[in-house]
Amino acid sequence: MRLSSWIFIHKWTSLVCTLFLLMLCLTGLPLVFTEEIEHLSGVAEAPEMPEGTPKASMDRIVESALAAQPGKVVRYMFWDEDEHPNMTLVSMASRIDAPPEEYWLVSLDSRTAQVLDQPNDRGFMHVMLQLHKDMYAGLPGQLFLGLMGLMFVVAIVSGVVLYKHFMRKLDFGTVRRLKSSTKWLDLHNLLGIVTVVWLTVVGVTGVINTLDPIVLALWQRDQLTEMVGPYMNEPPLESNGSAQAALDTAGRAVPDMKITLLAFPGTVFASPHHYTIFMKGNTPLTSKLLRPVLVDAQTAVLTDTREMPWYVKTLFISQPLHFGDYGGLPLKIIWALLDIVAIIVLGSGVYLWIRKYARRKEASVIVRS
Template sequence: MNKTRRLFSLHSWFGLLSGVFLLLLGLSGSFLVFRDEIDHLANHTLLTVQPPSMDGHSGNAPCCPGTRHTPGTRSLAQFYRIITDRYPNLDGIAWLNPNARPEEAYDFRLYLNDVHLFTYDLGLISFNPYTGAILREGKSSDFTPSLIEWIYQFHFSFQLGTPGAALTAIFGLTMLVSLLTGLVVYRKSIWKVLFFRARLNRKNWRTLSSDLHRIVGVWALLLNSVIFFTGFWMNLFAFKPASWHNEITPTKPNTLTGLSLDTLYRKALAQMPDLQPSSVYLPTQPERMFRVSGPVNGQLALFGGSNSVSLDGQTGAVKQVSRLSQKGTWAKIEATFFPLHVGNYGGLPVKILYVLIGLTPGLLSITGFLLWWRRMSKPVRKVTRTAILAKSV
């Protein structure tokens, strides 16, 4: 068996072994590209709030000066107190949308722990920022009134906790191997496809599936390689023994911050005035830091929320001020991994492209299976002794 045939065999088996899972990852990933938009569309009435009039009707103090919020929002400390009272044993809380518009609800990610290895305990709670009313809450595995959270957790862990996150990382690698071996196997077709010289042969399902597999594979090769590699990289935490240990270790009771979260927030923004907050981590355990993350003014969206300010939640001491511009080359490359994986860096055209590319692993899995089935179903030709002798003459 020559090198190309061995690579073709490797390409086929990697595709077959992971085909169904890649189909599910691709479909869920395409759905999640417009995750925020779908969530707001499906829950528009629920998540749209009415800002109070500006005549002093509301007696609440503005939350966190420096953000885009209108006066009358509840303080960050009030939301923190409500959450920690309802959930006394949290690994942490993340404010997901400090850049929310005045008419949008506040969303807080909850890091829960039910001490079961095969559940990855994420939750979400949304508030009316002006009244403090809870609009929705629950674990991602059974979240209502929307399936968005369930699909999100399924996409990176198959709803199987940390082992599931490791499994998705492994399938990311198998897809990468399948793509790279396919690059070698179909190398003679690459330029034909890229210059639109390859045509679909609709003679029968065999020729059609073969041409589709080759053409779609070539066009989706680069972006699929990026998406599956970055997905693998972001799930590397699941291979650390500490991640498995933490999942089965009961979380200690909450230790609340010693200073007001609003004070910590203002101090963090003062350390980096050009920071545009996109996420705020609220510690509930004494070893964790209060952290504000996001881009800075003028930064490309491709680098995401790669700047941050971390403070000691008890004393307010500044622990770290991290600017992307001061980091090394690898750190700058790594900062692009999340935006490259989710496609949130180029507006609507890029998102549409990611949706289409997300469908290709499923299509490649189906056409690849059909090609394999065609080869397996071919009758084995019997070679007679006479034919062998005739061939040797």
């Protein structure tokens, strides 16, 4: 491909996506430290109790959540023993098939079933997450940001090609100080090439993450439909069976994994006849990969369990990698510093384009005069 073609590709893919990428970098910076910010902001935690204090029955916890919000139904229960030990987070809504954006959270002590908090303040972190995820535009906004991420990856590839050409007469890392625009051009090129691997990883994982509604729909149509096939013609349940019994069955079926999420019958992650329990592994990598266990909601008998298909695993791996959530706080700090570098790269690109446009406009005025 000719050099002029690479210049054209880099120029226009960069111009189209840069402002959106700046917004994603700025909103992504606090999201890297979501857990740390939650702790500093005073999120309720389970009180200290003697080690070995027995857990309450999940059915009792469900009853406590319903008592706190009597007009709602329970859809999901979550556990994160690493960040919030001895705490159960219950997601509720007005009905079981309510839209995903309708939810009410209740956090309870897993040992006493006492309500600890109802953390439903859609504050700063919620705003950052929604802007970063879909700009408050739902699925169209999410897919649009995915397109911007794809353009960003193309801009990175074309930028690498151009860097090799324009720096062939200069030593690597040279930042000329002849004038402001030249200095910023060299700095833009240097920071971009030094962080090219990280920028590519974040760009590609960001694109993958925008596809999560599509991936979920594929999983529902493919694996989940196959797993619940024998129940397709069964009449709907009048009431659910024991949530605790379903969890016990899942624990026996996959004893080397930990329970992280319970989806109630009728939700998008389950069928009308099943509890779906999602299990996770015990290593930094396997803790991001979930395994569904389907349990008959009435009899608490195991229906099926199997590994997720490759496309779901790809999504699960890309989500925490996008935010540097694999190596604890040290990796998050590195991710944040690289994010700041990316902001400088993007901002300098905008500055260089504005300077170039201003010079051309000034030149055209001189020619006319």
